[in-house]
Amino acid sequence: xxxxxFKVRFADTDEPAANPxxxxxxxxxxxxxxxxxxxxxxxxxxxxxxxxxxxxxxxxRLSLRMDGTLFVHLFVASCVLAxxxxxxxxxxxWAVVSxxxxxxxxxxxxxxxxxxxxxxxxxxxxxxxxxLVRIGAAADLLASLGAGAAIVLVxxxxxxS
Numbered sequence: 096x097x098x099x100x101f102k103v104r105f106a107d108t109d110e111p112a113a114n115p116x117x118x119x120x121x122x123x124x125x126x127x128x129x130x131x132x133x134x135x136x137x138x139x140x141x142x143x144x145x146x147x148x149x150x151x152x153x154x155x156r157l158s159l160r161m162d163g164t165l166f167v168h169l170f171v172a173s174c175v176l177a178x179x180x181x182x183x184x185x186x187x188x189w190a191v192v193s194x195x196x197x198x199x200x201x202x203x204x205x206x207x208x209x210x211x212x213x214x215x216x217x218x219x220x221x222x223x224x225x226x227l228v229r230i231g232a233a234a235d236l237l238a239s240l241g242a243g244a245a246i247v248l249v250x251x252x253x254x255x256s
Contacts, residue, residue, distance in 0.1 A: 158207050161211070165200070165204065165207065179192055191246075192245075195245045196242065199235075
């Protein structure tokens with residue numbers, strides 16, 4: 096029987112089903128099926144850069160589902176983008192608007208990360224870190240106010256000219 100290129104483990108044993116080729120361990124990742132099925136899944140191992148993109152997409156999806164705050168920020172950002180298209184912003188004005196939107200979404204995502212950490216492991220943290228979530232909320236508020244002021248200034252400049 097030819098040597099297998101796949102690394103397979105069955106759910107009921109720890110022994111590989113076949114000896115993989117030397118490069119198979121770099122390209123394939125084994126996932127065990129739930130107990131008692133006797134079936135194993137093979138998935139192609141991804142490059143580090145591709146795995147980061149998948150993790151980022153998963154994190155964004157989780158942030159959107161965590162609560163409605165990020166969704167509200169994205170809705171307001173889409174309204175700002177629509178107003179920018181109507182006003183015909185210059186390239187420099189678009190740069191300011193896009194950086195402001197990115198700042199707000201990033202700080203909201205970090206604030207949600209702090210809340211998730213506090214919810215999951217807050218009881219393990221020392222008493223001095225109890226205000227961590229409040230500080231994150233304050234950072235999010237300051238970023239939103241600063242971004243709003245920058246966008247208002249850009250729109251006011253465009254309306255004057």
